[in-house]
Amino acid sequence: MIRRLAWYWLIPVAALAWEVVTRSAGAVYFPPPSTILARMREMAATEDVAADLVPSLARLAVGWALAAAAGVALGVLLGRSPLLAKLVEPMVHFGRSVPPAALLPVFLVFFKVGTPIQLAAIVYGVLWPVLVNSMDGARHVDTQYLDTAQVFHLPRWRVVLAAAAPKIFAGLRLSVALALIMMVISELYASSEGIGHRMREAEGSVDIPAMWAGIVLLGVLGVVLNGLFLAVERRALRWHRGRTAA
Amino acid sequence: MLEISNLSHVYGSGPGAHHAIEGLNLSVAEGELLCIVGPSGAGKSTLLRSIxxxxQPTGGEVRIEGKLVKQTPDNLAVVFQDYSRSLFPWMSVADNVALPLRRKKMDKQQRRAAAQEALESVGLAEAGKKYPFQLSGGMQQRVAIARALAYRPALMLMDEPFGSVDAQTREDLEDLVLQVRGHHKMTIVLITHDIDESVYVGDRVVVLSKAPAHVVGDLKVELASPRDQITTREHSDFVHLRAEVGRLVRGLERTPA
Incomplete structure (x- = not known):
């Protein structure tokens, strides 16, 4: 544990360098980390941080869960049905090629500003990588697993899901980062609360340290979410890690 | 027990169609251990998949205990050649063996006990908690055999079961099959391209022609049991039989189909 932590020595060094460079340059738009941290502490003490953080995280969780469930279900279905895949796949590739952020203006037309539009943005961003990876995983399930399932009368879909799990998890991991991106983008443009909205307010009132406080918070959130996901994945795919390492 | 009449199977259609089996007739008695040999590409696997x-074969029919085979019958188990793609890597060895028993009227404890018993009978009493990838190839194939045994099938099909293991392991597994058939009352159909193996393991050896496959030889193996890797193989009856089977298989390879 300590040995692993020792590898993070560059982080304080980088923070220190950032501090030194920004101080000596005196740039207004690049405040030193100490100023950002002080502003963060001040905000935590004087403002209702939970009022922005909780709705952001709730939308992130709900949007991600909805899209992940739909993506896995649709992906596995398409992966196992060559006929359906032939029909739908060109559209899937079109859909996933459109940058989700580019669709915000469209969502603005269709959905109410606030939670509906943010959920739509997160769902759209998350759906594709999950769907495409699940489809790929389900398509390439070894036929002998399926023969075995048929011979012993085992439920076929469970064998497909288990065999495709490594691919499905790869898509889910990608989607966690995407969900965070879509959460912020939608809040920057179409929200009256949330982390993104607070950053926009800070920018409007030229409260640069508060803006950076949002950026730092998002970075930390990203690291934490990815860490949580990896912990779950490591448990679920223990067999896969062991097998590929052997 | 197993009746195959006038079986044919064609893959594809038109001029590119591949006739894997044509007019194949075969019957296997209850409790028999039948080995099927034939040159590679002879449609052996197609035959096994039909049984x-x-x-669904394109012509003829397969009956097991008088019942026409349409889907996999309940009383049938298969041991595939490629154990690494037949055991589920995401489950422990014991779970792999116990999984097919869920359909039987057994509670969790009974299933676990049956799996353990099957693992013991293939010499893997201690391996239950491991994952398949932690075992050697020969041990994995033992697990696949244990899974089939625990299922208590009336008919066990084995598709080149020892084709992917080294020679020593192969002999051990051949003896294992001879040993377990003594304990379990079942009919076994073993497909192989190894002529020696077919004579050593079988009560009877059936030789298939090149594709489109049909039966070209049907020999009774009357060797003393229990069989032994050294003494059985040096016995003049064994030498004679393997030469006869070999001539049938070889002869086919020389004459163009």
Whole structure:
């Protein structure tokens, strides 16, 4: 544990360098980390941080869960049905090629500003990588697993899901980062609360340290979410890690 | 027990169609251990898949205990050649063996006990908690055999079961099959391209022609049991039989189909 932590020595060094460079340059738009941290502490003490953080995280969780469930279900279905895949796949590739952020203006037309539009943005961003990876995983399930399932009368879909799990998890991991991106983008443009909205307010009132406080918070959130996901994945795919390492 | 009459199977259609089996007749008695040999590409696997209900043959029929095979029958188990793709890597060895028993009227404890018993009978009493990838190839194939045994099938099909293991392991597994058939009352159909193996393991050896496959030889193996890797193989009856089977298989390879 300590040995692993020792590898993070560059982080304080980088923070220190950032501090030194920004101080000596005196740039207004690049405040030193100490100023950002002080502003963060001040905000935590004087403002209702939970009022922005909780709705952001709730939308992130709900949007991600909805899209992940739909993506896995649709992906596995398409992966196992060559006929359906032939029909739908060109559209899937079109859909996933459109940058989700580019669709915000469209969502603005269709959905109410606030939670509906943010959920739509997160769902759209998350759906594709999950769907495409699940489809790929389900398509390439070894036929002998399926023969075995048929011979012993085992439920076929469970064998497909288990065999495709490594691919499905790869898509889910990608989607966690995407969900965070879509959460912020939608809040920057179409929200009256949330982390993104607070950053926009800070920018409007030229409260640069508060803006950076949002950026730092998002970075930390990203690291934490990815860490949580990896912990779950490591448990679920223990067999896969062991097998590929052997 | 197993009746195959006028079986044919064609893959594809038109001029590119591949006739894998044509007019194949075969019957296997209850409790018999039948080995099927034939040159590679002879349609041996197609035959096995037809018996197992994994494919619908384009002509003829397969009956097991008088019942026409349409899907995989309940009383049939298969041991595939490639154990690494037949055991589920995401489950422990014991779970792999116990999984097919869920359909039987057994509670969790009974299933676990049956799996353990099957693992013991293949010499893997201690391996239950491991994952398949932690075992050697020969041990994995033992697990696949244990899974089939625990299922208590009336008919066990084995598709080149020892084709992917080294020679020593192969002999051990051949003896294992001879040993377990003594304990379990079942009919076994073993497909192999190894002529020696077919004579050593079988009560009877059936030789298939090149594709489109049909039966070209049907020999009774009357060797003393229990069989032994050294003494059985040096016995003049064994030498004679393997030469006869070999001539049938070889002869086919020389004459163009």
């Amino acid at each position: 197992a209900g994994l494919i």
